[in-house]
Amino acid sequence: MRSPALAIAWEFRQRHRFALIALATYALAFVAVRLLFPGPGQPLRLDPPNGIAGAVIAPLSTAFMYFLAVFSFGLGGDLVARQSPFPARMFTLPVTTRALAGWPMLFGTAAVASLWLVAAPFVRWSWGLELPLIWPALLGSVFLAWTQVLTWTAYGLPGLRIMVTVLWLAALDAAVILAVQLEVPEPGLVAMLAPQLPLAYLAACFVVARARRGEVPDWRGVFARASRIAHVLSPRPDRFPSPTRAQLWFEWRQQGRVLPALVGILLPFELGLLYLARDEPPVLVELTLLGVLLTPPLMAGFTAVTAGQPGRDGGDSSGVTLTATRPLTSAALVAAKLQAAIWSTLVAWLLVLVAVPIALALSGTWPVVTDGVIEVIEVLGRPRAIVIALLGFTGLLASTWKQLVQSLCIGLTGRAWVVRTSVLVRLSLLVIVWPIGDWAIGNWKVVLAALWDAWPWVLAMLVCLKLSAAAWVVQRLHRSRLVSDRSLVAGAASWLAVVLAVYAVLVWLVSTPLIPHYLPALVAILAVPLTRLSAAPLALAWSRHRGGAQGRADSESRTTLKDRPMVMRAVGVLLGLPLVLVLVEAVSYEVRNRTNGSVVSSGQEREYLLHVPKSYDPAKPTPLIISLHGGAGWPAMQKETSRWNTLSESQGFIVVYPSGISGRGPRAWHMNPSGLAKDVRFISDLIDTLKAAYNVDSTRVYADGLSNGGGMAFVLSCTLSDRIAAVGMVASAQFLPFDWCTDRRAVPMIAFHGTADRTVPYHGGKSWVAPVAFPGMPTWAADWARRNRCGSDPVESAVAADVTRLEYTNCADDTAVVLYTVKGGGHSWPGGGPLPEWLVGPTSRSIDATSLMWAFYREHRLLRGGQGPAPRADAEERP
């Protein structure tokens, strides 16, 4: 190498050749993919904007940030210290300061600009988007140049570098964004950005010259007095009561303040967004707050960089050997580190808890938060809201601590590449999560369908992974005798206790037999930290006593493991108990909720749950009741809610609960033409099948349903009016307008609806369930009365203190239309099985919808030729 410039360039290239190779490989792979799959309909669908985000923006941002770090020498230097991180060894080379400052800047700006100049034409070629070429490349270069200048400066206070750099770059960015908003043309942007490059170069020369002369300002004297006062005021114990307390103090001073510092630096910027968003829709405020709440766990992952790293220039080492030579067992050392992590978590969260209310008050966005809270309390009820808030907060604390422990383990490996890879992975995840989240929210139906049946399996797999990893770790712990046997068993027992406690709270929270209990159990198992916690002593011992290739303990300590099998058995039982619980719950749930029949309809297997009463007599024609479950329900749930089976035993009719199509998301009755046709076909085939197997009275087949099932009952009354004698609907959700129904036949209808139904409002309108507005029930009943050609004066009567009955009389073919209005009733089955009140609202006990429905059905039959109901002949059957 003959010139300093080439030498400097070579050094950059050589040290970071793997990153460059990775980048080049990615670009080539992409070009290859793009070349091999031309045209529409290719298997790799990467449509804009999300395809661009995933395939181009994320790697581009990662590469940009990496270049920023590399060319400003930030990777190797101490960014927090006052001194410049510019490599001091370069100052003794026979190179002018201008060259020292200029070449890295030149190479850096060239690298960043070429990133863009490669990516933009690629996007243009792949997706036909015309992206500007010049000014974004220039912006990237200017960004890098100023980063270099501000990083190479020496500051008077530690930590000032980060603040100044971030602030300056944010201001630059804001200026550019403002210019773009104001639609400044490209030449204007170029004119704004281009002069900054020579300016930055001059600044860099100045700054590097000062660093070369070793001029470092020292403003700490200003704060020295303050720290002295603090020192005098703080009560300092004369001696530590125990070695573990001393080690805890050491860990806190060494490492514990990193997380609070990171959080403290980020908080003002994030909370500043609140001020900007106060006039915007509340969604932005909520997103900002969400970001703030997620900051500590995310930042906890980055502390790996400073944990366990050997000292750099010998003056400020991190005390790895010092820690290792403490006369403390490895278990005690780890305990000190874990405790320091707890303190770290608590302080960081204290900062958040203090800063957020202040920011909310200052920016005037309190109302958004209070409104949201009130809404949640209204929906869920105060005790549940409080418990959820507590659980959520504890979860965030625990997650932050888990991330800290994980970073500790990563840092203890002592391998720089492991640490750097973990940081890079985190950064990339951060960048990727936004477009993916955006897409998921936009396509939530697809996501829901895919996850609905899959997520118990996903959770179960994660649980198995976690428990196997934990088993391996515990076995190693046991063998290495790092932790005493008693501690192992006590630890496993406490984990079990916490898991059971969390499980109990979750079950209470969800409190319905409808959500299978094994799901909260799985969540509880995954949520409570076990593996990372127990791996920490192993990681520390590995770092402390660097074993050889075999790392075998010598023969004396190999005494054995055979002596202590009881411990492993005890721990295995304790850890495995929740899994057993999950299995038992899962099996019992499946058994309780299984269907007992199926029929092939429209080429698909459709399931149903059939109940034939004991008193069934094949000689007598028996009525058939078809009861349809609600959206996201299933046959057994409808059975429990409607309680038709009890009445079926006493009254002697057959009851069947058909199931919506399963395997593609929540089961529901479809209202779109093709799905609807299949569902109607299914009911028709079901009636045929049951007629073939049992002596079903064709004139007494009835259909009713809850919510979406009620909507389906309406559909059946219009499509199968020659087979169904009467319909009932409870809290029905009508997605189709009444005039969709073109059938002129009169069909008797009985309906129940609560006035406090938030899911399907009594008087109609929109709700959280669907984007369509539901019709109001009184209007619906009136429409039906018109269909049945009833008289126009309905009779209203009070049936109970909170229930009124509206009946349309003088209808054609002796049909009727009856509407029961339950005051204060929710989206539930009056008198039926309990549904969670926090979800559907109150369930009235004043009437029994099932028996009232049966009484109604008994008065109406299908006439042959469909002329109308038979005369009310069964007087003797009346109760």
Place this chain on the structure above:
Amino acid sequence: MSEPVIDVSGLTRRFGATTALASVSLSMPRGAVYGLVGANGAGKTTLIRHLLGLLRAESGTVRVFGLDPVAFPVGVLSRIGYLSEENDLPGWMRVDELVRYSRAFYPAWDDAYSEELRQAFALHPTARIKDLSRGQKARAGLLVALAHRPELLLLDEPSSGLDPVVRRDILEAIMRTIAHEGRTVLFSSHLLEEVERVADHITMISHGRIALSAPLEDVKESHRHVTVRLAEPRPQPPGVAGVLRWDGGGEEWTAVYCGDSGELQAAVAAWGARIVASRVPSLDEIFVAHVGTPASAPDA
């Protein structure tokens, strides 16, 4: 007290392709000063790290105070005072914080003695370690190592890069320690004149093997530095059994010899040469003779 303080047997350690220690066996009874000498990369630090439990024995056993340092860190480390050449004290700590922190770990910590040392070493209590000079940092480390009056003082090249004043402090500390009954010092160094001054026992390590391990007196007695004048100039030195190293050229050669001086006389005379000078070699010369690359290969 017949149980040796340090008992290493068959210890081998490889780092990748390099063998740092090759089946090393040592036994050091109490109450003496042991000098561990060797070239850079010979294996001294590796051996000392095994004694501290920082490295786990791949094969062979390591026992300090009869205990395995990996399995019993508390029992071993609480009786050892350790000072290394790398400064591993955290820069952010102040001297008084360092004392307070270290004191918590050693039950035998002597407050009065620690204060005495601090004043003798002129360490200001509120000074931060990263602001101390190199010598002061070494003194701070020495304070922590000495103040709990350890049974075993382990020094890993403590004087490297230090000025004579600090080196004198360290030597004095060693001598003070051995003045007490039953205390042991093991220190590794390549400043051999210092080792000569204080060590009772010398162990030389070369390429991971023990080249020599004997009391200093015996070593000095058994080695001699001779100047030999030959009858006529020769390109190669005469091949005399027991000579470890020849230097020089032509007529006059110097040699470091290990063995009986009478035999040497006879052997030299057999080559027609005579011994013109003979003295006790310095430890430096003995070391280079054992361990260094030969300046010239002798004739058979």
